[in-house]
Amino acid sequence: MLINPIYSPDSQRYENGMTYRRAGRSGILLPAISLGMWHNFGDVDTLANSLAKAHYAFDHGITHFDLANNYGPSAGSAEETFGQIMKKSFAPYRDELFISTKAGHDIWPGPYGDWGSRKSLMASIDQSLRRMNLEYVDIFYSHRYDPQTPLEETLQALVDIVRWGKALYVGISKYPPEAAATAYRYLREHDVPCLCYQGRYNLFNLEPEESGILHQAHEAGAGFVAFSPLAQGLLTDRYLNGIPEDSRVARGGFLKREALTPETLQKIRALHALATRRGQTLAEMSLAWLLKDDLVTSVIVGASSVAQLADNLKALQNISFSDEELQEIKQIIQP
Numbered sequence: 001m002l003i004n005p006i007y008s009p010d011s012q013r014y015e016n017g018m019t020y021r022r023a024g025r026s027g028i029l030l031p032a033i034s035l036g037m038w039h040n041f042g043d044v045d046t047l048a049n050s051l052a053k054a055h056y057a058f059d060h061g062i063t064h065f066d067l068a069n070n071y072g073p074s075a076g077s078a079e080e081t082f083g084q085i086m087k088k089s090f091a092p093y094r095d096e097l098f099i100s101t102k103a104g105h106d107i108w109p110g111p112y113g114d115w116g117s118r119k120s121l122m123a124s125i126d127q128s129l130r131r132m133n134l135e136y137v138d139i140f141y142s143h144r145y146d147p148q149t150p151l152e153e154t155l156q157a158l159v160d161i162v163r164w165g166k167a168l169y170v171g172i173s174k175y176p177p178e179a180a181a182t183a184y185r186y187l188r189e190h191d192v193p194c195l196c197y198q199g200r201y202n203l204f205n206l207e208p209e210e211s212g213i214l215h216q217a218h219e220a221g222a223g224f225v226a227f228s229p230l231a232q233g234l235l236t237d238r239y240l241n242g243i244p245e246d247s248r249v250a251r252g253g254f255l256k257r258e259a260l261t262p263e264t265l266q267k268i269r270a271l272h273a274l275a276t277r278r279g280q281t282l283a284e285m286s287l288a289w290l291l292k293d294d295l296v297t298s299v300i301v302g303a304s305s306v307a308q309l310a311d312n313l314k315a316l317q318n319i320s321f322s323d324e325e326l327q328e329i330k331q332i333i334q335p
């Protein structure tokens, strides 16, 4: 029987095309493209594929891996997979990695396994560190705003997590503008400034622009990190000719069949045609569009294969758009 060879990263990993962007007013540079483990790294996925994607990512300059306590499925298993990747491959390179996790969505039963209490966050970070075989994470996020818990309780827990050495930085995700403003202020006043705001942003979801969240993060000195930049696969060639059996829609996750309306498919086809004229795939163009100016620090992509990841990385080869192209995109997405 063959034993897995010991992983040795590509010595050219920082010369393979990755670019790095500063997260707000901080010392941190993040890769323009990061890898997220919400799906495709759980215990329903093979470890071999998870390892292959993580290796490919790091070999191409992706230093940032994004997790959360509930990622899988099953919940928690993506962190366990990452723990195995650490043990098998990444341990010697810990200082080259920027690893995030989060708490705030439902993870264990009872009143303390959800939302933003100090009790929940403190227990969750310890569980996450154990699952991932880590002594600390680089950034710990409050995964969502909790309207029931006093915001100061959640924010003070973030501050203390940093003080206790369990995270180097903190961030917030999906906070509405008013709560985000309080968070930026409170965290700055407690000398643990918010490093990143994580929000859903893609060609089919312009909410961060429309709500002002994008500019607010910039003004507060926080980086903006875009999640689901490919609208979970809609903004790729995945659904151009039906619903592939191994796709996120067919597997019945968060992306539902109902999302593929005739109107959306028409937009996907029109965007695909424009991408082809630019010499890009739709996935590449969709990521390039997010990265065209520097308001977005990093886009966190998901990938079910190395080939998808390789395609996504090619986005960096052309992130500029002519005025005509931008106008055409606007007309397609907001007819």
Ligand SMILES: NC(=O)c1ccc[n+]([C@@H]2O[C@H](COP(=O)([O-])OP(=O)(O)OC[C@H]3O[C@@H](n4cnc5c(N)ncnc54)[C@H](OP(=O)(O)O)[C@@H]3O)[C@@H](O)[C@H]2O)c1
Binding pocket: 035, 036, 037, 038, 039, 040, 066, 067, 143, 173, 174, 198, 199, 226, 227, 228, 229, 230, 231, 232, 233, 234, 236, 237, 238, 246, 247, 248, 249, 283, 284, 300, 301, 302, 303, 304, 305, 307, 308, 309, 311, 312
């Ligand atoms: N803060 C939050 O609340 C929050 C919420 C959601 C996500 N996130 C973070 O953001 C990360 C990314 O989210 P996401 O998985 O929704 O991202 P996404 O990049 O929008 O979608 C990923 C999916 O798109 C398809 N895909 C990716 N590249 C492709 C390519 N080149 N060609 C064709 N298909 C491609 C794959 O679908 P198939 O699986 O069908 O192949 C893949 O699973 C998550 O892993 C997580 O880290 C954070």
